[in-house]
Amino acid sequence: MVELVDALDSKSSIFGCVGSIPTQGTSLRCLRSYGSASQNEDFSQAAKAAAPKRSEGGPALTPMKHVYILKSLSDPERFYNGVADDVLARLAKHNTGGVPHTSKFVPWALKTYVSFTDDTKAFAFEQYLKSTSGRAFAKNRL
Numbered sequence: 001m002v003e004l005v006d007a008l009d010s011k012s013s014i015f016g017c018v019g020s021i022p023t024q025g026t027s028l029r030c031l032r033s034y035g036s037a038s039q040n041e042d043f044s045q046a047a048k049a050a051a052p053k054r055s056e057g058g059p060a061l062t063p064m065k066h067v068y069i070l071k072s073l074s075d076p077e078r079f080y081n082g083v084a085d086d087v088l089a090r091l092a093k094h095n096t097g098g099v100p101h102t103s104k105f106v107p108w109a110l111k112t113y114v115s116f117t118d119d120t121k122a123f124a125f126e127q128y129l130k131s132t133s134g135r136a137f138a139k140n141r142l
Helices: 002-010 037-050 087-095 119-129 132-141
Strands: 015-018 029-033 065-072 079-084 108-116
Touching (some): 065 087, 079 119, 079 132, 087 108, 108 119, 119 132
């Protein structure tokens, strides 16, 4: 990552990038670029060279909480919101009747899910989705 920062510093007159240098992988958002296409390629090559290789291991993955929305295939107007560490395992449990609340409407399909690194935010988002405005949001946007 240090090499990437050095590459960005050396090109600072060419690119105006915003964003922090996180410990996890991400991309920087460039506001605009100046100069020729070859200068843009130099930047791209410097970023690729500085990026950690998959074989090097890299940082450990952060445990995530997933807020998911299920849609009943037997009753398409029926939805269920929940939180899980493993969405696919949880979906299988819903479909085998292992959750009393959803067993009447099997089978279920995964409509969408949102991942959070912060458990508190995940549970708060789940509670929001269960509110009137959250259901409207999920129906229109998710």
